[in-house]
Amino acid sequence: MNTHTDAFLSSVMDLLVDTVCVVNVEGRFVFVSAACEQTFGYTPTEMIGQPMIDFVHPEDRARTLARVDEVYAGTLQPHFENRYVRKDGRTVHIMWSARSSHDTRMRVAVARDVTDRKRAESMQAALYAVSEAAHTAEDLLALFRRIHLIVGGLMPALNFFVALHDRAKEELSFPYYVDTYHAPPAPRPLDSGTLSAEVIRSGQAMLLRADTALDLPPRVKLDVGRNTLDWLGVPLQTQQGPIGALVVQSYTGDVRYTECDLELLQFVSTQVAAAIERQQMDARLRHIARHDPLTDLPNRTLLHDHIQGALLRAREQQRRLALLYIDLDGFKQVNDSLGHAAGDRLLQETAARLRGVVGTNGMVGRLGGDEFLVLLDGDPRAEQALLIAERLRTRLGQPLTLAERDVTVSPSIGIALYPEHGDDFKQLIRCADEAMYAAKKSGGNRVRLQDGAVEPD
Numbered sequence: 394m395n396t397h398t399d400a401f402l403s404s405v406m407d408l409l410v411d412t413v414c415v416v417n418v419e420g421r422f423v424f425v426s427a428a429c430e431q432t433f434g435y436t437p438t439e440m441i442g443q444p445m446i447d448f449v450h451p452e453d454r455a456r457t458l459a460r461v462d463e464v465y466a467g468t469l470q471p472h473f474e475n476r477y478v479r480k481d482g483r484t485v486h487i488m489w490s491a492r493s494s495h496d497t498r499m500r501v502a503v504a505r506d507v508t509d510r511k512r513a514e515s516m517q518a519a520l521y522a523v524s525e526a527a528h529t530a531e532d533l534l535a536l537f538r539r540i541h542l543i544v545g546g547l548m549p550a551l552n553f554f555v556a557l558h559d560r561a562k563e564e565l566s567f568p569y570y571v572d573t574y575h576a577p578p579a580p581r582p583l584d585s586g587t588l589s590a591e592v593i594r595s596g597q598a599m600l601l602r603a604d605t606a607l608d609l610p611p612r613v614k615l616d617v618g619r620n621t622l623d624w625l626g627v628p629l630q631t632q633q634g635p636i637g638a639l640v641v642q643s644y645t646g647d648v649r650y651t652e653c654d655l656e657l658l659q660f661v662s663t664q665v666a667a668a669i670e671r672q673q674m675d676a677r678l679r680h681i682a683r684h685d686p687l688t689d690l691p692n693r694t695l696l697h698d699h700i701q702g703a704l705l706r707a708r709e710q711q712r713r714l715a716l717l718y719i720d721l722d723g724f725k726q727v728n729d730s731l732g733h734a735a736g737d738r739l740l741q742e743t744a745a746r747l748r749g750v751v752g753t754n755g756m757v758g759r760l761g762g763d764e765f766l767v768l769l770d771g772d773p774r775a776e777q778a779l780l781i782a783e784r785l786r787t788r789l790g791q792p793l794t795l796a797e798r799d800v801t802v803s804p805s806i807g808i809a810l811y812p813e814h815g816d817d818f819k820q821l822i823r824c825a826d827e828a829m830y831a832a833k834k835s836g837g838n839r840v841r842l843q844d845g846a847v848e849p850d
């Protein structure tokens with residue numbers, strides 16, 4: 394090739410949209426065409442003489458070097474893809490075709506910027522993954538874990554959290570919060586002025602970079618994710634308005650967020666919001682199906698499942714259980730004399746009192762009407778079960794005001810023990826019911842242990 398031809402070829406290469414690169418046997422660029430500036434952000438002068446591998450994304454260096462060996466071995470490399478780090482820090486996806494020359498021991502490669510295609514593919518994959526997670530995640534926490542993984546596939550997301558706004562309670566909570574330095578913040582009012590609250594209130598995405606002048610409304614405090622370098626939050630938009638926010642944060646210069654990340658996060662956020670709404674709806678339906686609407690106590694179905702589980706564990710660990718069957722004495726009379734609403738209030742107060750006494754010693758549920766069940770699962774002896782039942786009797790027997798009248802309603806309580814009185818739900822509940830019935834027959838306001846002691850009035 395003469396000089397004239399060299400100059401001609403060089404000017405032709407400079408017209409190409411793809412970048413032509415020549416790398417010597419030491420792995421340094423000896424030629425790059427003008428398009429490199431568009432693709433890599435560096436001018437040819439900045440690249441020529443530099444080791445090629447220094448420009449490659451750190452995670453792709455090992456496999457890139459392995460490919461270089463294959464190129465020298467003469468294997469044609471039509472479509473090798475890897476990532477480079479542009480001068481501005483952004484990642485660029487490159488599709489290469491490369492060959493080596495035996496004579497000069499040089500590699501000639503053509504680089505095509507396929508970042509847009511890669512981005513579209515990963516966005517598509519992310520959307521699909523979110524919609525799949527919406528259908529398969531078993532609860533909200535499982536969904537958040539999956540979303541974290543999906544967002545992590547689109548951008549660095551080591552520090553990631555989900556903020557949710559409960560409109561009824563006017564409360565902002567952080568049900569999923571993964572952070573290098575901070576524990577999950579406590580729930581707070583929406584007007585507490587945090588960045589995520591601001592994203593939810595305004596419905597606008599927010600990207601705060603350490604090098605960007607902060608132009609925040611005066612009410613916003615930087616008290617969530619303090620000391621972050623970059624903070625990127627997008628609202629979770631639904632037809633009813635924003636229900637929360639997705640946030641990624643960085644603490645080190647290795648991870649910086651850009652407008653491009655903002656677009657990506659915003660793109661998946663609508664699908665994520667729909668997935669969260671769906672999970673919340675499922676959770677509400679599951680709750681309704683397993684709780685009593687008047688007292689919000691577990692209903693018979695949930696009690697049954699919970700007690701079956703407790704029986705399994707008790708059998709394995711050779712521990713005791715106690716079942717307390719509680720029925721109010723003369724409840725019908727309250728309904729008849731003070732009205733159904735007063736009866737409802739009494740049932741709600743009974744539930745609260747039972748919960749208060751039982752605390753962490755077990756589970757309280759409502760079987761229906763004025764009948765409640767308590768499971769004591771702390772390996773109770775008969776005396777301990779009797780003691781708690783006695784406390785319940787005393788507490789329920791304390792007066793309360795209904796329809797402006799002081800009312801006192803006592804309970805009858807029957808106790809069945811595992812393993813003494815049965816080893817399945819049906820048997821135990823029947824025994825506890827019989828004991829309660831016996832307590833009621835002998836005048837009510839009593840605790841009776843199946844086949845056993847009656848506590849005095």
Ligand SMILES: Nc1nc2c(ncn2[C@@H]2O[C@H](COP(=O)(O)OP(=O)(O)OP(=O)(O)O)[C@@H](O)[C@H]2O)c(=O)[nH]1
Nearest residue numbers: 687720721722723724725726728733736737762763
């Ligand atoms: N207010 C109200 N009443 C209910 C509800 N569910 C059932 N009841 C009523 O509760 C009453 C339960 O009947 P019983 O257990 O025979 O009433 P009791 O007067 O306590 O009878 P003993 O148990 O023999 O002392 C019935 O009158 C039902 O109509 C409810 O959710 N709210």
